[in-house]
Amino acid sequence: MLLCLLEMDFLLLEIKAHPVRSSRGNAKDPIFGLKMGAESQSSDDVFRWFCVEAGNSSNPRIILIHGFPSQAYSFRKVLPVLSEDYHAVAFDWLGFGFSDKPQPKYGFDYTLDEYVSALESLVEKLAVDKFSLVVQGYFAPIVMKYASHHQEKLRNLILVNPPMTDKHAKLPSTLSIFSNFLLGEIFSQDPLRASDKTLTSSGPYMMKEEDAMVYRRPYLTSGSSGFALNAISRAMKKDLRNYIEEMKKVLISEAWTIPTTVCWGMRDRWLSYDGVADFCKISNSKLVELQMAGHHVQEDYGEELANIISQTVSKGK
Numbered sequence: 001m002l003l004c005l006l007e008m009d010f011l012l013l014e015i016k017a018h019p020v021r022s023s024r025g026n027a028k029d030p031i032f033g034l035k036m037g038a039e040s041q042s043s044d045d046v047f048r049w050f051c052v053e054a055g056n057s058s059n060p061r062i063i064l065i066h067g068f069p070s071q072a073y074s075f076r077k078v079l080p081v082l083s084e085d086y087h088a089v090a091f092d093w094l095g096f097g098f099s100d101k102p103q104p105k106y107g108f109d110y111t112l113d114e115y116v117s118a119l120e121s122l123v124e125k126l127a128v129d130k131f132s133l134v135v136q137g138y139f140a141p142i143v144m145k146y147a148s149h150h151q152e153k154l155r156n157l158i159l160v161n162p163p164m165t166d167k168h169a170k171l172p173s174t175l176s177i178f179s180n181f182l183l184g185e186i187f188s189q190d191p192l193r194a195s196d197k198t199l200t201s202s203g204p205y206m207m208k209e210e211d212a213m214v215y216r217r218p219y220l221t222s223g224s225s226g227f228a229l230n231a232i233s234r235a236m237k238k239d240l241r242n243y244i245e246e247m248k249k250v251l252i253s254e255a256w257t258i259p260t261t262v263c264w265g266m267r268d269r270w271l272s273y274d275g276v277a278d279f280c281k282i283s284n285s286k287l288v289e290l291q292m293a294g295h296h297v298q299e300d301y302g303e304e305l306a307n308i309i310s311q312t313v314s315k316g317k
């Protein structure tokens, strides 16, 4: 399953996601009240993040951040290219892939604010020196909030198909369905809906079965992946619009000094290209169009994206 990642190192980092308000004991399965499997969470306030790294750690560091819903696995073709000149690190967000999937309300509630502070804790462990950030899709506004508070740590920012116009503020129905009462809970437990359909509906994708299987695995092995999906979908429904507004304000403001590039897969079926070029002009961001790529650019044009990242970051050195 992880054959193509063999050249890379895996880390399982235990990190306090954010200050825990109160101890509520061990998380329980929200339907039957049973104790959750070890997969879901190791303790009440410390979370295991699955990280993968490639390249010499004395090289400039690049952190690669996947979108919603995806996994670090999506960067499998990007990491080897970057590893030649950089130290590249990708991780699974809490609730995704091989990272912990705490039950909502037990130390982590999947709000966008909590993701921002969780990212702060993670980056503190991952990066000592300055680094460049690459983030794709719906996690971009969350990462942008982190970035706006930590400009002193950043060299470059590369946004890959981020939601960045008013039209992008509403989740596509394939994702918003997971926030529905009952129906959302049922759909999120179906690996074909939770994983395959969400990945293939966002672009011109024909995924290989062996890759689809990696993405499907968390949903096959534990119900907590689906519960996390429900919680994230609800949080995005509530706060995505505000986060996009904030992101735009930061990018336009004089105070934002980090060289910023927007890479856009033109065959994205979720986020319309309308208004993207205009906003890049206003915000002084460099725009790179990828004609054949969809929403998950790193999935279908991994090597091309890696070359763009590599050139962008080396210019900023």
Ligand SMILES: *[C@@H]1O[C@H](CO)[C@@H](O)[C@H](O)[C@H]1NC(C)=O
Residues within 6 Å of the ligand: 056, 057, 058, 059
């Ligand atoms: C990493 O780079 C440093 C400095 O260039 C070098 O001394 C070291 O041998 C390299 N490590 C590996 C494992 O290649």
